[in-house]
Amino acid sequence: MNKKTKFIKIFRVILRYSYILIKQTIMITPRIIKTLERVITALLNKFKIRLKFSITFKLNFIYTLVLSILLFLFSLTILFGFKFFLIEEAKSNINMYGEIALDNIKSVSAVPNELIESISKKGNVSINILKNNKNVIYETDKNNGEYYEDFQIDSPYLVKGTDNVEILILNKNFNLNNETYYIQIISNLKKENKYFSVFWVVLVFLNIVIVIITTRFGSRISQKVIEPINEMTHTVKDINVQNLDTRLNVKGSHDELRELAQTVNDMFDRIQDSYEKQNRFVSDASHELRTPIAVIQGYANMLHRWGKDDKEVLEESITAIKDESENMKELVEKLLFLARVDKKTQEIHKEEFYINELLEEVVKETKLIDLKHSVYNKTNKKILIFADYKLMKQALRIFIDNSLKFTPENGKITVGAHINKNKVVIVVEDTGGGIPNEDIPYIFDRFYRVDKSRTKSEGGTGLGLAIAKWIISQHEGSIEVKSTLNVGTKISIFIGMKK
Incomplete structure (x- = not known):
């Protein structure tokens, strides 16, 4: 084998292995690219996290940068001014000697x-x-x-x-x-x-010294400014269910931070109030449900032991269980209604109708189910309103039912409607025992009862007026309550007229 043949053979081997290497590289390249992309993305994410500097650093950096730019522009102006002065002075001298x-x-x-x-x-x-x-x-x-x-x-x-x-x-x-x-x-x-040149060096040195001093003292000033925010952060972190009454300290500050702290305190006031209302609501609801359940369970146990053989006990138990189940059903329906209200999922379907027709219908139904009171409708004039018919009827039923509960037998309940300054005024008036003045602001609170000694059959669940108030508020209306003890109560509902 001569040298030429040997060289050709070696060259072919090199070409074959080069082809294999290039082919493998082409196959592996996409994987390498994907791996590099992942590595670069991870590094960028870490870099971004590192770049999340504190407010102190950002403030210090910003005003140091602004000061540096201003110093640079000022120094540049001084330098060019100084050079202009030197050249003009030299021109003046050369003119003089000329x-x-x-x-x-x-x-x-x-x-x-x-x-x-x-x-x-x-x-x-x-x-x-x-x-x-x-x-x-x-x-x-x-x-x-x-x-x-x-x-x-x-x-x-x-x-x-x-x-x-x-x-x-x-x-x-x-x-x-x-x-x-x-x-x-x-x-x-x-x-x-x-x-x-000497003047330029002096200015650069002074600028560097000023920037260093500004950065050093600026950092301390920034920390002093941010200190109330850090204090707020620690205070808020420590607030939990057990110490909802903790508030941010607003003493000693008279700037935007005071306003921020006051706003946060107001927010916590609302949160605490909502939390307490929720706890009270759950507690009251549990209490209201516990009583009928206990009654039903007591009669069921009595029937199980020996009451089913006693016809009188059987009738009493069936009646009691039926009544309590009705009470539970009414309570659960009201709770579900208020739950939809709180979640803002209660639907409202407004339509045009005459309020006098609604009042006539409610009075007629009331007379059918209650024979112990005199119920009158004073409205004859047709008044058109735009509202949810069913919800308005529910609200009126609540007010009339309250009047029936707290008005003695043979008492008088009057309903009516009239127009006053572009408002439809619906009035429900009774001759009952009245409401003490100190209780009037709270009668629309959930589970609130004026007379705590009343039984459930006499006082209801304490949810009706809360529901009625919500219904009227959704119609952009308002409620006025006037009451005199042992004389009666007058409820006035104000709703805008249909234009």
Whole structure:
């Protein structure tokens, strides 16, 4: 096997393995890309978490950044102003020495070399005298034989010198012995640039010191500002069901934080009030349900032991169980209604109808189920309203049922409706025992009873008026209660008219 054949064989092996490697790489690449994507995403998420700086850091960073920008702009303005001042001062000097040199030349009608040299040394400038064809006829030693052919007459101008240092040049022409001459004054701005550099370094140093001091003290000030928020956070974290009465401290602060703390305290007041109402509601509901359940269970046990063989006991037990089950059904229905109210799922279907027809229907039904009281309807005029017929009927039934319960036999209950200032006023008035003034603000609270000694059959569950109040409120109405002990009670319901 010669060298050529051996080389071709090795080359083929390299190509085959290269092909296999490339093929495997192509197959593995998507997995590698997906893995890299996961790694990069995880790193970015961690980076984002790290970037969740505290409010103290953010405040300190923001006003340090703003101060740094303002300092930078201020320093830049000062630097450019200082440089402008140095250049203007140099222009003023070069003009002055140019005038002195020209005055001396004109006074002697010749070029006074020694005097020009003296002016050059005194002003630290180079002076060239050129003829009309701009040939140098005199120059000071300071210019080293240099002069500038780009002439601008009578006004100083800046150029870059051989060492890249700015040079200020002033050219003036004059006539001497009927020939035109030019005087060229050159001022090197190395001294001015040095002043500028020193001033720049001083300003940078001062800016750095100011930023460091601001950052250091700004951090402390930010922490002092944020301290009440941290205190609020710790206080709120410690509040639980056992200490709902804990409130944020608002003493000593007279800014937005005081308003925030007061708002949070108000929120906790509402939460505590709702929590207490919920506990009271659950407790009262449990108590109300416990009594009928205990009665039903007692009669059931009595029937189980020996009552089923005694017809009188059997009848009594069946009647009691029936009554208590009716009471439980009524209570559960009211509780479910209030639960829907609390969850805001109770539906309202408003429609147009005449209130006098509703009152007539309610009075008629009341007369059928109650024969111990006189119930009258004083409304004859047709008054159109837009409301939920069933809910309004339920509310009226609640008010009339309360009047029946607390009005002695042969007492009088009157219902009616009239219009007063674009309002429909529905009135339910009785000749009952009345309500004490101190109890009137609470009669619409759930499970509230004016006379705690009354039995359930006389006093109800204490939920009806709460339901009635909600119904009226959903019709954007209001309720007014006037009552006199041993005289009677007048309930006035105000609802907007149909426009």
